[in-house]
């Protein structure tokens with residue numbers, strides 16, 4: 001029986017069980033399958049975290065080796081999908097490229113309509129493995145650079161950076177990038193994950209669910225915030241201008257991107273780790289100004305609104321320092337979150353119920369067609 005209480009944005013509504021991650025806003029903690037995310041970021045590879053999200057436990061060395069082999073074998077973008085991406089307008093948003101690429105990959109996938117657990121896992125792995133090629137290709141085509149094919153002698157992150165920049169990244173950069181991938185991988189029933197689950201609940205296919213999730217992630221209230229943070233930093237310029245900028249922005253009721261969260265009200269559990277990663281990058285590149293701006297804006301926002309940064313706040317400037325174009329930041333989020341999305345797709349399918357809420361009608365009363 002429908003209840004009459006309406007929760008706008010489904011805020012606080014418990015929609016289902018999930019064993020994939022636990023967000024605890026009271027303690028600012030986030031666990032993936034029971035492991036604190038900051039410990040995974042410090043001690044596990046992104047490949048191990050992908051395995052953990054899909055299978056429920058960290059891999060043994062044999063299991064990791066098998067997954068690594070499959071991942072490296074699936075890194076190259078099929079020629080037809082590559083050609084389709086190259087046809088897209090140079091001015092379209094890179095998230096449109098991701099969305100289109102996943103849709104195309106689905107249309108070409110021989111197991112597209114097979115939703116057995118084995119096929120779902122194989123498709124999830126292939127999609128995860130190929131996404132770096134999509135993102136790297138897109139940044140390079142926009143820069144007018146030649147496409148760099150994947151290498152199978154490098155780990156996930158090192159290969160991602162190799163394909164994007166055409167040179168081997170230094171270990172400190174690989175480490176920072178890897179940590180960001182781990183931190184972005186999974187976050188319970190956020191908007192894009194819920195979208196993927198809604199689509200899966202109709203018994204639609206995995207690629208459709210991921211395509212829809214990418215659409216949800218694109219928005220600036222969700223994944224698009226990491227790009228918006230970098231734009232904000234560029235708009236402000238230097239730390240000495242941050243407070244005046246903030247006062248004016250708040251006076252004109254602007255949302256400050258990279259701050260606030262639907263679930264965490266006392267601070268995002270992933271921020272301290274990513275802030276430390278940003279600190280390491282700043283040291284590596286010798287560019288300290290960004291931290292002054294970062295800290296000044298954070299402090300001023302805390303004093304004025306009591307609102308804390310979310311993961312996108314340190315991630316935006318970190319990706320900028322690594323050399324990514326700003327409009328590629330949200331596709332980087334996609335590359336990581338594909339692991340969490342597909343884990344949820346598999347979980348939804350394993351105990352499915354069609355997701356179909358109801359609403360309270362508030363349109364005109366019944367009337368006659370003239």
Ligand code: CMC
Nearest residue numbers: 220221222223225254255256257258259260261262310312
């Ligand atoms: N800047 C200014 N004011 C804010 C902000 C912000 N970033 N976030 C919340 N507020 C204010 C909001 O205006 C409201 O004030 P009032 O009660 O006076 O109307 C109050 O705080 C409560 O905010 P809300 O919008 O009702 O909270 P919500 O749970 O619906 O929104 C949010 C969460 C993430 C959409 C929001 O904080 C926001 O728009 N943040 C900026 C965008 C952003 O950084 N998004 C990334 C989210 S985390 C990563 C991810 O999941 O992708």
